[in-house]
Amino acid sequence: MLTNEITRPQSKDERVYRIVLAGNPNSGKTTLFNKLTGLRYKVGNYPGVTVEKKSAKLLFEDQVVSLTDLPGIYSLGSFSQDEIIATRSLFGSLDEGSKPDLIIAVADASNLERNLYIITQLIDLGIPVILALTMLDTAEKNGVHVHSELLSRELGVPVVPVRVKENKGLSELRKVALKYLETRTLSSKRLSWLNDQSYFDAASRIGKKVREFKPFLSEAVELSIGMTLFSNAMSSTNQELNSVIEDEKEKFRKVSSDPESFEASNRYLWVNQIFKKSVQVKKNKSTIRDLIEGLLVQRVVGLVFFVLIMSLIFQGIFLWAEAPMEFIELAMGWLSETLGSILPDGLLKSLILDGVIAGVGNVIIFIPQISILFFLLGLLEDSGYLARAAFVMDRVMRPLGLQGRSFIPLLSSFACAIPGIMSARTIASRVDRLATILVAPLMSCSARLPVYTVLIAAFIPKTLTILGFSAQGLTLLVMYSLGIIFAGLISFILKKTLLRGEPSLFLMEMPPLRFPVLSTVIRDVYDRVLTFIKDAGTIILACSVVLWFLASFPRDVNNGNLADVQHSYAAQIGKTIEPVIRPIGFNWEIGVGVIASFAAREVFISSLATIYNLDSEDQSPSLINALRNKKNSGEFTLPTAISLMCFMFLPVSVCPPSQSVAEKPAHGGGWCSCLLI
Amino acid sequence: MNLKHQIKNDSVDLSSLHPGDSGSVGEVTSNHRELKFKILSLGLVKGALVRVLNIAPFGDPITIEVKGSKICLRKNEASIVKLSEVNLAPQK
Numbered sequence: 001m002l003t004n005e006i007t008r009p010q011s012k013d014e015r016v017y018r019i020v021l022a023g024n025p026n027s028g029k030t031t032l033f034n035k036l037t038g039l040r041y042k043v044g045n046y047p048g049v050t051v052e053k054k055s056a057k058l059l060f061e062d063q064v065v066s067l068t069d070l071p072g073i074y075s076l077g078s079f080s081q082d083e084i085i086a087t088r089s090l091f092g093s094l095d096e097g098s099k100p101d102l103i104i105a106v107a108d109a110s111n112l113e114r115n116l117y118i119i120t121q122l123i124d125l126g127i128p129v130i131l132a133l134t135m136l137d138t139a140e141k142n143g144v145h146v147h148s149e150l151l152s153r154e155l156g157v158p159v160v161p162v163r164v165k166e167n168k169g170l171s172e173l174r175k176v177a178l179k180y181l182e183t184r185t186l187s188s189k190r191l192s193w194l195n196d197q198s199y200f201d202a203a204s205r206i207g208k209k210v211r212e213f214k215p216f217l218s219e220a221v222e223l224s225i226g227m228t229l230f231s232n233a234m235s236s237t238n239q240e241l242n243s244v245i246e247d248e249k250e251k252f253r254k255v256s257s258d259p260e261s262f263e264a265s266n267r268y269l270w271v272n273q274i275f276k277k278s279v280q281v282k283k284n285k286s287t288i289r290d291l292i293e294g295l296l297v298q299r300v301v302g303l304v305f306f307v308l309i310m311s312l313i314f315q316g317i318f319l320w321a322e323a324p325m326e327f328i329e330l331a332m333g334w335l336s337e338t339l340g341s342i343l344p345d346g347l348l349k350s351l352i353l354d355g356v357i358a359g360v361g362n363v364i365i366f367i368p369q370i371s372i373l374f375f376l377l378g379l380l381e382d383s384g385y386l387a388r389a390a391f392v393m394d395r396v397m398r399p400l401g402l403q404g405r406s407f408i409p410l411l412s413s414f415a416c417a418i419p420g421i422m423s424a425r426t427i428a429s430r431v432d433r434l435a436t437i438l439v440a441p442l443m444s445c446s447a448r449l450p451v452y453t454v455l456i457a458a459f460i461p462k463t464l465t466i467l468g469f470s471a472q473g474l475t476l477l478v479m480y481s482l483g484i485i486f487a488g489l490i491s492f493i494l495k496k497t498l499l500r501g502e503p504s505l506f507l508m509e510m511p512p513l514r515f516p517v518l519s520t521v522i523r524d525v526y527d528r529v530l531t532f533i534k535d536a537g538t539i540i541l542a543c544s545v546v547l548w549f550l551a552s553f554p555r556d557v558n559n560g561n562l563a564d565v566q567h568s569y570a571a572q573i574g575k576t577i578e579p580v581i582r583p584i585g586f587n588w589e590i591g592v593g594v595i596a597s598f599a600a601r602e603v604f605i606s607s608l609a610t611i612y613n614l615d616s617e618d619q620s621p622s623l624i625n626a627l628r629n630k631k632n633s634g635e636f637t638l639p640t641a642i643s644l645m646c647f648m649f650l651p652v653s654v655c656p657p658s659q660s661v662a663e664k665p666a667h668g669g670g671w672c673s674c675l676l677i
Numbered sequence: 678m679n680l681k682h683q684i685k686n687d688s689v690d691l692s693s694l695h696p697g698d699s700g701s702v703g704e705v706t707s708n709h710r711e712l713k714f715k716i717l718s719l720g721l722v723k724g725a726l727v728r729v730l731n732i733a734p735f736g737d738p739i740t741i742e743v744k745g746s747k748i749c750l751r752k753n754e755a756s757i758v759k760l761s762e763v764n765l766a767p768q769k
Contacts, residue, residue, distance in 0.1 A: 075718035079711045113744040114720050232710045233718075261705060264717035268725065268744075299734045391749050395735035404738070506738055507715055507754055510747035 025072030077233025126220030359544025401495030
């Protein structure tokens, strides 16, 4: 979206060169991408934050280039969606024939040996490669010193150390990139690890076969594709190709009993040599970090800590947000009163006060809670704790048909199901991914939080405490838990029925434990809250105005005044469905809100606000007070509130945006119509 | 098992080690193509040194260290990694 905002630069060369950033997950590609482009994509200390490729056009000195940030990969093999996107972009088979002109390989200096594996594969691709070395400060702290000149000599590609935070190495990186775009020099060490002619021939033959079907692929990547297929790192549905692969493997068994591991074993041997020659490691004694690391996953301490953190999040949402929420409420009340005294009576005043301010105001009030939720989740992610939580939770999630890696997408779904579903794409196993996506909307997203908050505040006394915890907070916890329990139940049933059979995979890298970078977290909270406000400003405002119209019209035929809510279109609709919803204790007002909530959950609150504001005598009472009055008059009871909250967490009406997002990672196929059940 | 010692045994796999134990990777065998491939590309190749760091509170999964990086995996995933040499940590 920001791509177009970068000024259309003047280029000396008409061609736009394609540069891709590739490397291991969590190696700092997105941080580097953001720095080079001036954009602000989400970064995090968790493998797989980037699940889609992102591109931007920008100037490297006076040359226009298109820079693409790929999802992190450990090898050229591809099973999960993010891996498929990354490898296909590199092979040039994503948009037919658009192979990158240059690869900026990114390697984490503090974890260099493993990082070098994919780098050597990138070098073999036959595309010019330059290497950006990141995380140098972490490496030095761990006693790891990388000699970049030696590394460059061993790999046959230029190595540029970059310190993104201090702005060091970036102009050097641009300069080297331009040079290699021009000279197109390939590494002299290409395929150095490969010492077996029969393997080379076998992989070449497979690669040639692939190009028969996909002639747009360049000859240069033929060998890499062949090797990937030979190692079983990519599957093909082409029967003819598969029989060629099997034949080649059968022949190769004379050389090695395990053809699939040939590339990995031999490549890692070379990587190990490079590593030994170019990296000095001073073995550190075990540090406090190691101690904490151990405690976080320890049997008792680890579990207690986990429960504490989760309770802190839910209590925090309620307690810390109270003061700013009251402030916003006062401000909205003042605004509505001031405008009320300025504007002349009539249609416009009614629209602004009862439609716009009442509707949007009741959504803006939840910004403090949403900010706190995103902030706490951000801190946990950036510190590396989320991965530990996945590790701790895996065994518990498994009987439910989920896994530890489902934990993060589900936790993110507490904020909003959309980022949750998107992050579920990194779950490699198809069945686990589907199960996670299908139950993610059951988590109480922040859009449902306003509904809960209003109802809880109106019906549960603030002073009531149970075992020292506020009853309001506990009720919220129960609502959230119900969502979790239902999610578990449904995924359990799914795994026993529709998603039966395929084994699931957990296997993941543990990101390092570190102090969270506050500025990153805060910036991320800011971006997300801004998105929320934009949504409140469009969808919710539109809904509020439509509802105001429905609640105010038709005009009274006798005096031309606005209709009494009781006789409005909204009431007519609500009353039509009332017989259906009456048994669960809903009246027509709630019925209107429920219909509106099919568009987005938070609209429920603004629609109730609109209806009740219109219905009441005095100017603009807050919705909570309006509900309290209804409660006192016996029109609206605690059981009604409870059944309403239960209704809200059931995916009877999943918001349409999350359905469209879910369709992609679920590989289509109508899976997401299940979300409608 | 009480003393630090080395054993040579084909049947020992990564899932049977305790925290602190280490070993050298032998064969990696599995019919699960994806699992085998991922294990290999994360560095669990023949001859690689591997050490068990932690076991999760509910007894599974485990964290291991290989090629300088930390990886967590389930015991049934770790069991496809056969060890050619094992170094047991002294039991407390």
